[in-house]
Amino acid sequence: MKPDSVFKKAFNRTLQLIEAGDVDIGATSENALRARIGVSRTTVRKVLSELDARGITQASGNGPRAGRPILKSDYFPDLETTSKRQHVEEQFMEWMLRGDTQPGSLINELQLARQFGVATNGVREFLIRFSRFGLIEKKQNSGWLFKGFTEEFALELFEIRVMFELRSAVLFAELPDDSPLWTELAELKTAHQQLLLEIGRRFHDFSRLDNRLHRLINRAAPNRFIDDFYDVITLIFHYHYQWNKKDELQRNEAAIGEHLAYIDALFSGDTHEIERTCLRHMTSARTTLVRSLQGAA
């Protein structure tokens, strides 16, 4: 059976929109709401009838009207608004990064399925998807080999990352002056400077900026394989730093400085300088990752 997490998420989202005064249910067509929330009309209708059933809106001859106010308890709990797939991912990453599973050990689909409370199929699909991250490997007619989130992994990851980043940075610098990407880069620069001022209490926000910068640079000359690889990096960093908070403020502060130098180099168009600042940032990011891996082991 399929869970109704899509519906529940859409329902919560709709409540938010109503509360923010962003939509007037009576005046909005199903299709307009559908486009807004990003689900099918079938789901929108289910949301609307649930709103009605709860008295939040009231159906009448000419469309629904506002009913009772929305309560905090009307929202579905977060847990019910995410798909099983998402749960499996989260639980697996936690299992891998926090558990003490040794590199070289075998992963058992059935066992994970029981542990995560899902059918084996879900675990298997996740593992297939996850296998492209280079951390696990399928053994024919048997389980999966866990290769380990090791220093070696980090080094191989960064070797590729550096190649891709240098390539994209140089291409970025060659963009015509009127490319809209330059504007975006300028905005990002401002955002970095802003964050630096408030670093004390907003240092968590750095990872989002980091992602934006590197993805922006890749957009200079899109290549699907580089994009895919960046997905790997994003996921690894997302989960890894979630469990490695040591020196986060200082690390991020230093990284912002590196980013700013890198951005300036891009604006300057000086290839040599771009390579220098890019490499400096890559090297320090690698050092951070490797160090935290050593700490864990």
Add this chain to the structure above:
Amino acid sequence: MKPDSVFKKAFNRTLQLIEAGDVDIGATSENALRARIGVSRTTVRKVLSELDARGITQASGNGPRAGRPILKSDYFPDLETTSKRQHVEEQFMEWMLRGDTQPGSLINELQLARQFGVATNGVREFLIRFSRFGLIEKKQNSGWLFKGFTEEFALELFEIRVMFELRSAVLFAELPDDSPLWTELAELKTAHQQLLLEIGRRFHDFSRLDNRLHRLINRAAPNRFIDDFYDVITLIFHYHYQWNKKDELQRNEAAIGEHLAYIDALFSGDTHEIERTCLRHMTSARTTLVRSLQGAA
């Protein structure tokens, strides 16, 4: 229900070994045979009892002895010796490369499942696995987008391939003189020369040599992401050239020449020359692929 293709393949393999006089069933332990065929002992035992049931061997007090000779009809048909997974792959690739599915169209799991005669799950697992090849993309809560086996795809693929190959070639040249990889390279050179002499009737064998050469070069400094990427290339070429035979002899003859120049450059250790010959080969391979894609469209 699980198909018994593993058993059937193992059975066929065992028949081969017996016919070739490579194993004497009476004198070989289950475990030895297991290691030889690469399956579990459970499967080996099933093979042995089937041999017995058919009278090919005869169980007696002290182990089985030879019974009747093996007939051609004892072998299971090839179709039954490969997993569903393999079938899905083959059928999908044929569907994609031969069919007239337009780039941008949606792939339907259920429809493919019916067409291929498997459960939807199998198709879905295949598509997840296949998605890393950059030809399809999942749409949340909906089907898969077929991006198309286009010229653009080929160019993006080769951009990465060139980066990786140049990187590995340079590292290969830096290997110490006593590395066993040099011996392997020398052997490959001989194989190339040999093939060139018999090119008229053995030109199909080139693709295997091609694969061996590029994988050998990557082994100088292994990186799992590069290895994975090479899997992409291998699969693409394997299926693509299966349906593009035009000028195959001439193309392969030219490619052997390029390989030989490349190999010599590696032996010379001259970085500049390595880059030149490597690029020449990459460029011509890319041209071949792009041209055949244009022909198809």
Add this chain to the structure above:
DNA sequence: AAGTTGTTTTTTATAAGTAATATGCAACCC
């Protein structure tokens, strides 16, 4: 006729079930 809602059909995300295969353990043998 374009946009709306009501209804039916198709497809997806998940679970449950099953024979084949792999794995692990016990008993045997020399």
Add this chain to the structure above:
DNA sequence: GGGTTGCATATTACTTATAAAAAACAACTT
């Protein structure tokens, strides 16, 4: 005691089933 076979258990590679969600179609409304 290392290697053998016999047997029991666990895991995988599938198939079938089902409610949720998407898509397609039809009827209505301006």
